[in-house]
Amino acid sequence: MTAAVTAELVTAARAGGHGVAAFNVITLEHAEAIITAAEAAGLPVILQVSENAVAFHGGRPEPLLAAVAALAHAAGVPAAVHLDHVESEDLLRAGVAAGVRSVMFDASKLPYEQNVAATARMVRWAHARDVWVEAELGEVGGKDGAHAPGVRTEPAEAAAFTAATGVDALAVAVGSSHAMTERTARLDHELIARLRDAVPVPLVLHGSSGVPDEELRAAVAAGMAKVNIGTALNIAFTGAVRERLGADPAVVDPRRYLRAAREAMAGAAGHLLEVVAGRPTGGGQGAGRTA
Template sequence: MPVASSSQLVAAARAAGRGLAAFNVITLEHAEAVVRAADATGLPVVLQISENAVRFHGGRLSGLLAAATAVAQAAAGPVSLHLDHVTDPALLRAAAGTAVSSVMFDASRLPYEENVRATAEAADWAHGHGIWLEAELGEVGGKDGAHAPGVRTRPDEAAAFVARTGVDALAVAVGSSHAMTERSARLDHPLIARLREAVAVPLVLHGSSGVGDAELRRAVRAGMVKVNVGTALNLAFTGAVRDRLAADPAVHDPRVYLAAARDAMAATAGHLLRVLA
């Protein structure tokens, strides 16, 4: 079927009061696992390619995007394509004319006024090319950051940011953190509710791999719509490969351990899809 539109999937999830899972993919096996899970659950999904993933593939978007597009087109249900954490305007512009319908443009590390200016320019370009734009305000953290109350997104600032930039969705800092390997994050649910009331656009939760099932369900009830997941898939992938090779050190055919990795990622994705539905 044709690749779906992220904006339509987000709007439908928001109207239904459920979360829309968006999974970061690094390899073909990631994309296949996520779509297998979406087909099994009958739920829509977003395949996300981050700027870091593009960098891993030699700085070229075309190969991984072509693979993800083919996997999305072969899916039984709606699958959209999204570029995640884009800081390079050239990568944003590379989305034009492809199956990518949405981009998360990340200028969150810049001072506030510079973030506003860069994001407004990105949104203006994106809208001129039919692309839905997500941005980030606050310090989600992870990798080299923290998730403390002092860096969380303020509702008043979020409302002003959305009004000045014209973005279509906003990733907010509410207690999650990127690259967490344990599901121990505690979200600020009252803050999510205040942010939902303060801004008209859908809210996005980054760093969701470190958030437990009950916390994710509460976050969706409080107002989160798009829920990004990356590390959870990588943990499943790597764990399955380690286990398969440990069980039989003589294995040398990558199809053997990549099949195990794909199965594990599909199980993880399927579970999270059901949690958010």
């Protein structure tokens, strides 16, 4: 199957009243686990490579993007490749040159007017190359390592930002937080609905790993179309590696514990794919403790 594009998957999710899950990729095992889970569920998926992941791999985006794109092309379900949380304009351009068709340009740390100007400039550049652009208005909590439940996006400002920048999707702050390891976030569903009505483009939920299943379902029902998940897979990965090495400290072949990590990530991803798609899950909330 030819790799899908993020724009089509998000548009279809929004039109269908469900969500599409977007998982962050750090290693090849992450990408393999995500594709395995999506194929088992028969659901589309977005594989995201962040600026931080590129930095981890020596600052060169092409090798990781090529590997992820190869898996997406070979997948038995629609799978798109997306650049996530890109602050560097050079990296954005390099990713597009490498074949990426969608990016999340992140100027949210800048004051509002500077965020608008920088985002609008990159949107014009990207649209001239048929590249879909997501942006973020107001910093979603957690980037400084602290849960910031008070951060919220105002609908009127979101509408003005979208009109001024021409973005194709907007990540908004509604109560989630990046890098949460406990699923305790409570979202403002009334605000999500107001944002959905105020903004003409799809809404994106960042920091979804810390959001319980029923909160995620309600967020999608209220208007979230793209749901970003990262830490959930890392929790599953690390837990499986710790367990495998603890059970047999003499293990030195990384395939012995990376296989367990990949299987654990596939399980976590599969559960969350079902939740975001609005399907019933057999294990309930307990099945998503590592998600």
